[in-house]
Amino acid sequence: MNAANQSHMILASATSLHASDIHFCPYGDYVYIYYRIHGVRHPRQTITLAQYTPLLSYLKFISGMDIGEMLTPQNGVTTFHQGEKAYALRLSTLPIQETESLAIRILPQQQIPNLDDLFLFPYQLQRMKAWISHTAGLILLTGPTGCGKTTTLYALLQAMLRERSFQTITLEDPIENQLEDILQVQVNEKAGMDYNAGLKAALRHDPDIIMVGEIRDAATAHFAIRAAQTGHLVLSSLHAKNAYGTIFRLLEMGIKKTDLQQTLLAVASQQLIPLLPSGNKEGPLHRAAIAELLEGHHLEQAFQGISPYNNPHYPSFDALRRKAYALGFIDQATL
The missing domain is CATH 3.30.450.90 (Beta-Lactamase)
Incomplete structure (x- = not known):
C-alpha cells in the first residue's frame, strides 16, 4: 500500500x-x-x-x-x-x-451548532447570552485543548449576528470553520502575519466585534485589552486551569490589574463531559459542555484575590458534575 x-x-x-x-x-x-x-x-x-x-x-x-x-x-x-x-x-x-x-x-467543517445545543445547563446559556449584549469589553473562554472553546466562540458570534448586523473580524490559526458574513483572517507567522499584526490591521476595518482565536503571548494579550478599551467587543480563548486562574494567567502576562478591571466582562472556563445515553444533548457526540462562569460579584472579588471557591454556593466544576450526576446525566466515574 x-x-x-x-x-x-x-x-x-x-x-x-x-x-x-x-x-x-x-x-x-x-x-x-x-x-x-x-x-x-x-x-x-x-x-x-x-x-x-x-x-x-x-x-x-x-x-x-x-x-x-x-x-x-x-x-x-x-x-x-x-x-x-x-x-x-x-x-x-x-x-x-x-x-x-x-x-x-x-x-x-460542519454547521456550527446553536448555542442552545452546546451546554448541559440552560441557565449557563442565558448568562453567556447576556454577556454578548455588551458593546465593548473582553470575554474570555478558557480550558484545555479540545474542550470546545472555538466552537463556543463561533456559536456566540452566530447568536450575536442573528440579533443584528455587526462588522465582525476573526483572527485564527487555523480557521476551523467557514462562517457566513464574517471576515476571517488566517494567522501566518512565517509570513509575518501574527496575531499582533492581524489585530492592528483588523482595527482599520472598523470592527464592532473582534474574535482572537487564542491569546498565546503577552503582546496579543495587551493588544486585545487595548482593543476592548477603545470601544470594541473582543472575544478570545486562553489556556487556564479554571475560571479563577484566568486572572493570574493574564497578570503573569504583564496586564495591569486596573486594565483588567476596566475591560474584562466575564470568563467562562469550559469542560466537556461524557453523557449517559438518556442525558445525551449532542446526538452522536455524547458530550456536553459545563462551564465555571466568573462574572459580576465573583469577578470583582477575584480581582481582590478572593477565590470564588471559598463560597459554597459558587457553581464550580465539582459542583456542576455533582449536579449532573444527581440529575442522571453522567455516571459516578465522571464525578
Whole structure:
C-alpha cells in the first residue's frame, strides 16, 4: 500500500469514529497509532517504522512542511474529504530519536451548532447570552485543548449576528470553520502575519466585534485589552486551569490589574463531559459542555484575590458534575 492510500485509510477510519486527534508514536522499530475519541485516547493499530517513514513524508508534504527538516518541530495544515464531509487537518511534528512523532488535529467543517445545543445547563446559556449584549469589553473562554472553546466562540458570534448586523473580524490559526458574513483572517507567522499584526490591521476595518482565536503571548494579550478599551467587543480563548486562574494567567502576562478591571466582562472556563445515553444533548457526540462562569460579584472579588471557591454556593466544576450526576446525566466515574 502506498503512502497516499495508507493516509486516506487512517484518516477515513479516524473520522468515521469521530476522533478529534490522531497520534503517531514511534518506539523502536514500530509506530503505535492512537485515536482520541470523546477525550479518551485509544490504541488503534501498529505499523512498522519502514511503513511510517514514507507516510510521514507524504503527510508533511501535503500539509506544507519541509520534508527534509527533521531536527526542529514543524506545523502544517491540509484538508480531507470523506464523501460529502470535509475536515481541516492541523499537523504537528516533534523530533525524537532518529525520526519524528506526528499529531493530527481533526476539525470537522460542519454547521456550527446553536448555542442552545452546546451546554448541559440552560441557565449557563442565558448568562453567556447576556454577556454578548455588551458593546465593548473582553470575554474570555478558557480550558484545555479540545474542550470546545472555538466552537463556543463561533456559536456566540452566530447568536450575536442573528440579533443584528455587526462588522465582525476573526483572527485564527487555523480557521476551523467557514462562517457566513464574517471576515476571517488566517494567522501566518512565517509570513509575518501574527496575531499582533492581524489585530492592528483588523482595527482599520472598523470592527464592532473582534474574535482572537487564542491569546498565546503577552503582546496579543495587551493588544486585545487595548482593543476592548477603545470601544470594541473582543472575544478570545486562553489556556487556564479554571475560571479563577484566568486572572493570574493574564497578570503573569504583564496586564495591569486596573486594565483588567476596566475591560474584562466575564470568563467562562469550559469542560466537556461524557453523557449517559438518556442525558445525551449532542446526538452522536455524547458530550456536553459545563462551564465555571466568573462574572459580576465573583469577578470583582477575584480581582481582590478572593477565590470564588471559598463560597459554597459558587457553581464550580465539582459542583456542576455533582449536579449532573444527581440529575442522571453522567455516571459516578465522571464525578
